Amino acid sequence: MIKLDKIHKAFGDNQVLRGATLHIPKGESMVIIGGSGTGKSVALKCVLGLVTPDAGTIMVDGQDVTTADRDAFLARFGMLFQGAALFDSLPVWQNVAFRLLRGSLKRPKAEAREIAIEKLRRVGLKADVADRLPAELSGGMQKRVGLARAIAADPEIIFFDEPTTGLDPIMAGVINDLIREIVVEMGATAMTITHDMTSVRAIADRVAMLHDGVIQWTGTVAEMDQTADPYVQQFIHGKADGPIEAVR
Amino acid sequence: MNLVLSPLATVGRKTLGMLAGIGRFIMFLFETISHFFRPPFYVGEFFQALLSIGYFSLPVVGMTALFTGGALALQIYAGGARFNAEAVVPQIVAIGMVRELGPVMVGLMIAARVTSSVAAEIATMRVTEQIDALVTLSTNPMKYLTAPRVLAAVIVVPILVGIGDIIGIAGGFLVSTETLGFNSATYLRNTADFLETTDIVSSLIKGAVFGGIAALMGCYYGMNSGRGAQGVGRATKSSVEAAAVLILAANFALTALLFSA
């Protein structure tokens, strides 16, 4: 469903992606792991067209994203940003219901609000946060509002950039279950970035490891535990020594 | 050889850079205008912009105009006295306020108040990925953020200028009748008789142009902000500088165009 083919991206002389290639089949949950600053978020943004790759092609549903109808394409997407990226001028429920209040999915205000409150409930937030402003919420709460916004319009393809960072272990468990549920029940295709190995095990069908600008390794969770790949081994066991230089 | 060529190369690079900048800005302008005519229209955003650019600017515009009009009356009276022409105060205050000072002062206040806040707001949205989030939510940031603000400014700043003109003339009137001994009925009649429709129309045209410049500069620098708090600061500063300079330059151009015939 989503195919990245030899994606290159540099910011100035900072070569971030150097030929990353990845395939995510429809209805699968792909988790991307990799060191901080290796370009995981950049890779997601390339697929969404927020960042233009220097070279390489990205296909979604067999269509090149640079030539496809961008509006139709984005209508099927949901994205949780690493920093939540909530609109701070709008109350929480209007953030969640943003898509439902304008454009092609527009519906009556009361109905949109109801859906927003239901989505907030699914990420473990009570109805009383609905009328607060994002700035009045804690970091973890903002993250969950961002998640509710990403799933509000029941997208077919969902990207989560570190969905459990900043959450307590119980809430992280709730979110992991939710992501799994969205993939299994709604048949969505998901691409998740995380550093949290519990999360990886809970939500991944397949795991890909990004290192040095390329996908170094990819396989199922079971394969991940058995692989002899020194990069994956070092990463999942959190060792300071290994092929990945910890101190640069 | 290099001694000759390298300064030339620098000049060339600078010129190319500047031309590219102007090109980017013109594309930004045309894209903004195109969104005025292509649905969907974000009506709520537009009315909010009308309110924040227009209504909430009234106090500062009123105060600026009042003091400017008062000072103008004092100066013209003192200056006119040197060749026994004190009586021209009402006419010169009217023409000075309506043709030049009203639009320019209001334009500059809008640059200070609106350009800066629009630039800081949009730049912060850029830096915190809210602009990216808009795109992923199928909302064009130019249509959602830029178009409503620019359109609102083009509509509402002329109204502010009109109000500023009236308050400025009132300032001159108050000073003249209270301290300079003018008869109030005569003052008002002189003002009304002297002002022509073209004066007023040109004042409002200037207002629309200045409003457009102020909002566009805020949006342009905000959208193109660099990263981090420093990026926001730089975007805000540059937007106000650019808006103020462009407003004064446009004022010169418009005055030459409208009054030289």
Ligand SMILES: Nc1ncnc2c1ncn2[C@@H]1O[C@H](COP(=O)(O)OP(=O)(O)OP(=O)(O)O)[C@@H](O)[C@H]1O
């Ligand atoms: N807009 C940008 N301009 C310049 N450099 C950028 C930009 N976005 C990302 N980078 C650089 O690209 C590199 C990868 O960034 P990215 O955000 O993708 O990392 P990441 O893998 O998501 O890391 P983390 O796990 O810490 O979130 C970093 O070195 C970053 O400085």
Ligand SMILES: [Mg+2]
């Ligand atoms: Mg990241």
